[in-house]
Amino acid sequence: MTNTMFVSAAFAVTWVVIIGYALHLRRSIQRSRELLERSTRGDR
Amino acid sequence: MTTSAPPIAGNIVAPRASRWPIFGWFAFLFLIASQVTAIVISPPDRDMGDLQKIMYVHVPAAWMTMLAPLTVLVFGLRYLWKRREQDDLLAAAAAEVATTFAGLTLVLGMIWARPTWGVWWTWDARLTSMLVLFLILAGYLALRALIDDTERRAQWSAVVGILGAINVPIVYMSVRWWRTIHQIQSAPSTVDPAYVIGLRLNAFAFLFLMIYFIRRRYEAALMERAAEHASRATALGEGR
Numbered sequence: 001m002t003n004t005m006f007v008s009a010a011f012a013v014t015w016v017v018i019i020g021y022a023l024h025l026r027r028s029i030q031r032s033r034e035l036l037e038r039s040t041r042g043d044r
Numbered sequence: 045m046t047t048s049a050p051p052i053a054g055n056i057v058a059p060r061a062s063r064w065p066i067f068g069w070f071a072f073l074f075l076i077a078s079q080v081t082a083i084v085i086s087p088p089d090r091d092m093g094d095l096q097k098i099m100y101v102h103v104p105a106a107w108m109t110m111l112a113p114l115t116v117l118v119f120g121l122r123y124l125w126k127r128r129e130q131d132d133l134l135a136a137a138a139a140e141v142a143t144t145f146a147g148l149t150l151v152l153g154m155i156w157a158r159p160t161w162g163v164w165w166t167w168d169a170r171l172t173s174m175l176v177l178f179l180i181l182a183g184y185l186a187l188r189a190l191i192d193d194t195e196r197r198a199q200w201s202a203v204v205g206i207l208g209a210i211n212v213p214i215v216y217m218s219v220r221w222w223r224t225i226h227q228i229q230s231a232p233s234t235v236d237p238a239y240v241i242g243l244r245l246n247a248f249a250f251l252f253l254m255i256y257f258i259r260r261r262y263e264a265a266l267m268e269r270a271a272e273h274a275s276r277a278t279a280l281g282e283g284r
Contacts, residue, residue, distance in 0.1 A: 003094045003159060010155045014101040017148045018075075018253065020139075023070070025260045025269070032267035039274035 064259050071252035078249040082242025100242050103230045104151040104250035109149045109177065110212045112142030112254060116184070117209035120202035121173055132198035133269060135205055137261035139184045139264035141254055142208075145179040161225060173215040180208040194269075 082100045089096035119135035122128070153171065154164045165171065184204045191197035214221075219228050232240045 001093075001159070006155055006159050007094050007097050010098040010101055010152050012147065013151055013155065016104070018072075021144050021257060022072075025254065025264065026232065028264040029260060029267070033262040036113065036267045036271040036274070039271040039278070 049277060051063045055203055064263070066257065067252070068256045068260070071249065071256045075249035078242070078245035083111045083112070084241050086134055086239050092160060094155065096239065096258045098152060099154045099230065099239065102149065102156055103243060105145050105149040105152060107144040107247060108250050108254045109142060109174070112138050112145060112258070113181065113208045113212050115258065116142060116205040118203035123198055124202050129269060130266070131195070132201065134262050135200060136188060136256050137265055139181055139205060140261055141257045143178065143185060145182040145254065146174065146181055148179060150174060165224040166225065168226055168271070169218040170215070170226035171225045173211065175217055179210060180204065180211060184208060210268045247253070
C-alpha cells in the first residue's frame with residue numbers, strides 16, 4: 001500500500017464515522033420525538 | 045418540532061425546535077473547508093511525506109476523546125451533587141460521543157502506525173491507555189443498558205464516568221511518563237509552523253462537531269425521558 005492509500009483510508013474512515021454517527025443521531029431524535037408524541041397523546 | 049410550548053413530563057421539559065441543525069451544517073461545512081485547506085497548504089513532511097496529513101484527523105479526534113470525558117465528569121459530579129436528571133442525560137450523551145471519537149482515534153492511529161512503525165498495533169503506553177479509556181467508556185454505555193432503575197443507573201454511571209476521566213491525564217502524560225514509540229503530545233508548540241494552521245482549523249472543526257453531537261444526543265435523551273414520565277403518569281392515572 002502506498003502512503004496515499006493510507007491517507008485516503010484515514011480520511012475515508014473519519015467521514016464514515018462522522019456521517020454514520022450523524023445518521024444514528026437523526027434516527028434517535030426521530031424515534032424519541034415519535035415516542036414523546038405518542039405518550040403525551042396517551043397512546044400505548 | 046412545531047409546537048410553541050414544549051411538552052413537560054415529570055421535571056423534564058422536552059426541547060423546542062432549535063437552531064442546532066443549522067449549527068450542525070456549519071460544523072460539517074467547516075470540517076470540509078478545514079480538511080481541504082490543511083491538505084492544500086501543508087507541504088509533505090521531510091520524514092513521513094504525505095502520511096503527515098493523517099495528523100489532521102487523528103490528533104483532533106484524540107483531543108475530543110480527552111475533552112468529552114471531562115464533560116462526562118463535570119455533569120456526572122453535578123448529578124451526584126444536585127440529583128438533576130438532565131445532568132445525568134448530558135453526561136451520558138457526552139459519553140456516547142466520547143466513545144465514538146475514542147474508537148475513531150484508535151483506528152486512525154492504527155492506519156498511521158502501519159506505514160510508520162511497520163505494525164498495526166503495539167502495546168505502547170499511549171496506545172494501551174487510550175484503549176483502556178475506550179473500554180471504560182464502552183463499559184459506561186453497557187452499564188446504562190443493563191440497569192433499569194434510573195436513579196441507580198445515573199449514580200453508577202457517574203462513578204464510571206469519574207473513572208474514565210481519571211484516565212484522561214494518564215493518556216495525555218503517558219508519552220512522558222513511560223518510554224514509548226509514540227511521539228510526544230501534538231500541540232502548536234511541538235508542530236512545525238507549516239502545519240499549525242491546518243491542525244488548529246481541524247481541531248476547531250472537530251470541537252464544533254463534538255458540541256453538536258453531544259447537544260443533539262442530549263435532546264434525543266430528553267425526549268425519551270419525557271416520554272417515559274408521560275407514559276408512567278398516564279398508567280398511574282388509569283390505575284386510579
